[in-house]
Amino acid sequence: MSEEILVNVTPRETRVAVVENGMLQELHIERGWSRGVVGNIYKGKVQRVMPGMQAAFVDIGLERAAFLHAADIVKPAPVGNGDGEDTSLPATPTRPIAELLRDGQEIVVQVVKDPIGSKGARLTTQLSIPSRYLVLLPRTRVVGVSARIEDEVERARLKGILASLADSGGGHGYIVRTNAEGQPEEALAEDVAYLSRAWALINEKTAKARVGECVYEDLSLPLRAVRDLIRRDVEKVRVDSRETFERLRQFAAQYMPAVQAAASDDRAALDGKIEHYAGARPIFDMYGIEDEIQRALDKQVPLKSGGYLVIDQTEAMTTIDINTGSFLGQRNLEETVYRTNLEATHAVARQLRLRNLGGIIIIDFIDMTDPEHRRQVLRQLEKSLARDHARTTVYEFSPLGLVEMTRKRTTESLERQLSEPCHECGGRGMLKTPETVTYEIFREIVRQVRQFDAVRLLVMASPKVVARITDEESVAVAELEEFLGKSIRFQPDDQYAQEQFDVVLL
Known part of the structure; x- marks a missing residue:
């Protein structure tokens, strides 16, 4: 490739x-x-401990206080040999947050998730510093190897090298990254030396730093x-x-x-x-990248066969719907559906990476009756996700024929980075029709006349709405004027969005 x-x-x-x-x-x-802050290490101060949430808000100098959960404070087991990227997770039960932190306490923390939407950054006290081939885990003795290195002989070789290098690197723990596969001991030793220097510098800066100061910034x-x-x-x-x-x-x-x-x-x-x-x-x-970026902001993604995906990103989750579109197939409906779903797995995996979609993802494949077809589609999806740098977990088909999966989210999606909610529709993705706005205007006119005294009324609205009222609703306007005993004038204004209008009493 x-x-x-x-x-x-x-x-x-x-x-x-x-x-x-x-x-x-x-x-x-x-x-x-607006550089991201994931990976940065700060000297923070606990603002508020919340026992009910088993968490605390920490001031690290950002616009919003950051969030620190009790599970991210507990240190991992001091000795161990992990097999995956998550070997630094707590190995002991989470203690009550009140026993771990107090209001006003100074604490060194690392950002694991950027502020997203209305939420502040997510923190951990389990610090980690990456290099080309390794991730340093200070104050632990964990030695882990990325789960993506599948060759057992190679895993054993890398563990052996790190076990001998760990003592020379200050006795810290390390995770061997996927890039280290096949690399010589000299390359890993250089990384250990680099990480040792970086950690020593962080300790020096931390001792002198004030609350809210960044003591380590990622590249x-x-x-x-x-x-x-x-x-x-x-x-x-x-x-x-x-x-x-x-x-x-x-x-x-x-x-x-x-x-x-x-x-x-x-x-x-x-x-x-x-x-x-x-x-x-x-x-x-x-390289045609600009065109690809524009297409990555569209809801609909065409497939070569004529089918297509529809991707909807919401606050809670992302949904992906697969449709056959113009693809008719050559044999029967089941075969057509199966081929479309297989093709869609590649497109789904690519779109997740390209759009940086994370969190809960629901994929609505076209219904398949053959259990073997379902297994093949699921297997192909997992295979297509293998090159994704973010950690993904895929679950079996649900009784409704949906595939649920998760993808680790650390930064905003591409859409949220490049776009903002529509000012016309308020982020709904839909506008009220001119007909709907017309009847809202009629109701508002009646409401205003009953509340206030006026001889005549002026309605200011978008040209499209005014054109509809004066053309298709002229009879209704005449009936309304007779009913209220008031004169009503409509004035188009280009500054008004389709849903906006004002009723002015004269």
């Missing part, structure tokens, strides 16, 4: 696109005025892309900014000198994969 990473840099915005076989799979955006988006997204099958990283290109090469040479290139026998350094794009045409236009 061919994979490229494209980095587009402008003065106020940086965008990173992950392209696989010519198709956009992921888009990451960072704007100068900027281009550097995170090099650290986290580059795998062996990544052929090139193309950057359209000379300054950012130089920074990426320096970062790669300093922190990741032992990375192997795509060919197994080629020991080229990572910076050999990083190229400066100097073309006259914008890099995202060159």
